[in-house]
Amino acid sequence: MHSFAITAPDRGMENSLKHKVDRKTKPPGALGQLETLAVQIGLIQQTLSPSLDRPQMLVFAGDHGAAKAGVSASPQEVTWQMVGNFLNGGAAINVFCRASGIALSVVDAGVAHDFVTVDGLIDAKIAHGTASYLDQPAMSAAQCAEAVGRGAAIVRQLAAQGCRVVGFGEMGIGNTAAASLITHALTGVALADCVGRGTGLDDAGLARKQALLAQAAGRWQAAGGDAAPLAVLAEFGGFEIAMMAGAMLAAAEAKMVLLIDGFIVGAAALVAARLEPALVDYCVFCHRSAEPGHRAQLQALRAEPLLDLGLRLGEGTGAALAFPLVKAAVAFLNEMASFESAGVAG
Ligand SMILES: Cc1cc2ncn([C@H]3O[C@H](COP(=O)(O)O)[C@@H](O)[C@H]3O)c2cc1C
Numbered sequence: 001m002h003s004f005a006i007t008a009p010d011r012g013m014e015n016s017l018k019h020k021v022d023r024k025t026k027p028p029g030a031l032g033q034l035e036t037l038a039v040q041i042g043l044i045q046q047t048l049s050p051s052l053d054r055p056q057m058l059v060f061a062g063d064h065g066a067a068k069a070g071v072s073a074s075p076q077e078v079t080w081q082m083v084g085n086f087l088n089g090g091a092a093i094n095v096f097c098r099a100s101g102i103a104l105s106v107v108d109a110g111v112a113h114d115f116v117t118v119d120g121l122i123d124a125k126i127a128h129g130t131a132s133y134l135d136q137p138a139m140s141a142a143q144c145a146e147a148v149g150r151g152a153a154i155v156r157q158l159a160a161q162g163c164r165v166v167g168f169g170e171m172g173i174g175n176t177a178a179a180s181l182i183t184h185a186l187t188g189v190a191l192a193d194c195v196g197r198g199t200g201l202d203d204a205g206l207a208r209k210q211a212l213l214a215q216a217a218g219r220w221q222a223a224g225g226d227a228a229p230l231a232v233l234a235e236f237g238g239f240e241i242a243m244m245a246g247a248m249l250a251a252a253e254a255k256m257v258l259l260i261d262g263f264i265v266g267a268a269a270l271v272a273a274r275l276e277p278a279l280v281d282y283c284v285f286c287h288r289s290a291e292p293g294h295r296a297q298l299q300a301l302r303a304e305p306l307l308d309l310g311l312r313l314g315e316g317t318g319a320a321l322a323f324p325l326v327k328a329a330v331a332f333l334n335e336m337a338s339f340e341s342a343g344v345a346g
């Protein structure tokens with residue numbers, strides 16, 4: 001397995017950063033979570049004047065064998081069709097990345113479709129979709145390791161180009177189901193509390209999804225219930241989640257700021273953080289998803305998300321929407337007057 005050298009940022013500068021924040025022309029603590037964010041980013045970059053160079057969104061796409069069994073309200077073809085929409089600039093994530101000043105690339109981690117080569121699409125396809133975890137592990141250990149490695153390689157290339165902040169998004173019909181199983185297996189929270197309506201299942205659809213996922217969790221338990229992070233990842237998939245986990249590990253290793261989106265990206269972050277706990281120090285948890293299982297992830301990671309807008313879209317939309325706040329945190333640290341420089345008593 002790949003290894004990643006991830007250490008928590010050195011806290012030696014923390015007091016200087018806090019002092020800089022406290023000397024700004026405002027009451028102490030008045031910028032709330034933005035103050036915590038400014039200190040976090042200063043620590044990640046080990047500077048009192050951080051900069052968010054070359055922000056990049058990576059949208060990882062993959063298909064799920066279990067999608068055909070009816071774990072989603074939407075048909076599997078929507079995955080590749082939405083990839084086309086991303087490449088044409090028409091999806092929500094395109095709009096929000098443009099609005100927030102983030103470049104966007106799409107990664108084919110394992111979509112069940114053959115794409116033509118185009119700008120903006122990174123071909124890292126492991127296979128045409130995973131196997132169904134209703135019958136067997138979604139992927140082999142070798143495929144899982146390959147996905148993690150390819151995700152890491154993509155981010156290392158970005159780091160070499162000077163990217164300091166990377167957002168994570170995803171597309172894959174059926175991937176809320178995979179995220180639910182991963183969350184259940186890694187946190188121990190009851191499966192029923194980790195399963196939600198995804199793209200919009202009705203009550204009968206939700207009951208069916210619950211039953212199918214209980215079957216999958218039962219098969220895993222019967223096979224020994226190995227709860228090691230990579231075992232869980234290979235068991236339930238998907239390729240986009242595995243590739244994101246590798247990309248996140250490489251991003252933390254490169255001391256980038258990681259913008260974590262909602263429930264599915266959160267499942268990848270949970271896997272990565274179980275492998276390398278210091279990863280969370282590099283993560284900005286951008287929003288709280290309306291998917292109920294997101295709560296279990298955030299609690300397990302002791303994360304306080306920036307936004308709570310009732311979003312349940314994925315694609316990286318919550319991360320792109322939160323990025324202006326991240327920029328604002330860095331901007332106030334760099335640009336706001338201090339009591340001394342402004343001649344204000346404080
Ligand atoms: C048109 C459309 C656009 C999307 N963009 C993101 N998702 C989101 O929905 C999927 C997960 O939900 P489930 O597990 O229920 O399939 C993922 O692809 C996710 O990114 C979409 C879903 C649809 C239908």
Ligand SMILES: O=C(O)c1cccnc1
Pocket residue numbers: 176198199261262263264265289290291311312313314315
């Ligand atoms: O929070 C998410 O990532 C999410 C929720 C529902 C559907 N797709 C994604």
